[in-house]
Amino acid sequence: MNFCLVLIQHDQIKEELIKQEILPLLLRCATESKFDPIKARLPALEILLGLTFNAEAARQLKHNSQFISNLKTLSTSSTEQRLQRVAEGILWKLEKEATAVAKPNISSMTTTDIGTKTYHVMLSYSHSDKDLCYRIHDRLVQDQFRVWIDRDEMHGQTMVAMANAIENSEFVFICMSEAYKQSAFCQSEAHYAFERRCRLIPLIMKSNYRPDGWLGILVSGKIYVDFPKLGFDIAYEKLKNEINRHRTNRTQAASPNKMIQHGMSFTTEIVKTSPTFILDVGKPTIR
Secondary structure, three states, X not given: OHXXXXXXXXXXXXXXXXXXXXXXXHHHHHHOOOOOHHHHHHHHHHHHHHHOOOHHHHHHHHOOXXXXXXXXXXXXXXXXXXXXXXXXXXXXXXXHHHHHHOOOOXXXXXXXXXXXXXEEEEEEOOHHHXXXXXXXXXXXXXXXXXXEOOOOOOOOOHHHHHHHHHHOEEEEEEEEOHHHHHOHXXXXXXXXXXXXXXXXXXXXXXXXXOOOXXXXXXXXXXXXXXXXXXXXXXXXXXXHHHHHHHHHHHHHHHOEEEEEEOOEEEEEEOOOOOOOEEEOOXXXXXX
């Protein structure tokens, strides 16, 4: 099953699994009590969570009332926290995400709105990379940033808490690694932040890692801050520079240039754009 979890990160494999009508078998393994909760039901649910990113699979699962009912029972009353967490994640993807994405968008936030945000930063990361992420978190807090991070792999309403953190953060840091890419929970976080048009800053967590697949598409054209290559202190300074760059660009875009022409007042927005750079080398280069 673990091998399957890796494979379904590829869109082509998701599509092929749907064509091979794998969903009925996965649904049986996920819902029938005769199957072991940890050895069979949990992996099956994790695969189904990964498949919810496929539109056809999501449609079929959403219209399976028995499956939805089973998920709701697991998400509220299961004694196995991992089952509860995955069930809640699938319900989020099938029933709640679209409504949450449609809420008023934070991309319209002005410079005066920044102070009203609960957090400056939300750290989206795989717990496999927790040591480096915790170090980044601690340095940010030391520098007076308000940071949201899940240190305990929350159970119960996990996705709701994640969505609230994303909606109420000025920036979302995507802490990239192969483990991050393979996690359906991380994909859910990154996908929701992207759909909400959040300000994403990708951080490289592992040496020589370069994102591909869904993660590569999501961060395409953005600046990477490569912690292993630059070393922590230099990379952290680059990260702060990137935060300041975003804030400066937002200030310039939000500041009207009022002009008077023929006795009439009108406003134009000045929006400055800059080339994309990769911050994982000693000297930035145009991407």
